Amino acid sequence: MTIIKTRLIRIGNSGGLRLPDVVIKELDLTEDVEIEVADGQFIVRSAARSRAGWESAFQAFAEPGDDDLLDPVTPTTWDATEWEW
Numbered sequence: 001m002t003i004i005k006t007r008l009i010r011i012g013n014s015g016g017l018r019l020p021d022v023v024i025k026e027l028d029l030t031e032d033v034e035i036e037v038a039d040g041q042f043i044v045r046s047a048a049r050s051r052a053g054w055e056s057a058f059q060a061f062a063e064p065g066d067d068d069l070l071d072p073v074t075p076t077t078w079d080a081t082e083w084e085w
């Protein structure tokens with residue numbers, strides 16, 4: 001466990017904390033963080049990446065082979081004349 005004493009700094013009507021670089025690296029913090037207050041503790045962690053785990057979830061969904069479209073494909077004139085690949 002690492003314990004570092006620091007001070008709150010004023011930022012307008014808010015307060016901020018300066019985190020030493022060693023703490024940022026140890027926790028692998030990114031630009032976006034999540035803050036949680038629980039049981040009198042202030043918890044800071046890297047924010048979860050958007051769509052984290054989606055790729056493996058989609059692969060697991062496709063494994064049984066039941067990921068076919070529910071409705072049949074019905075091409076339109078727009079598909080034939082306007083759509084470009």
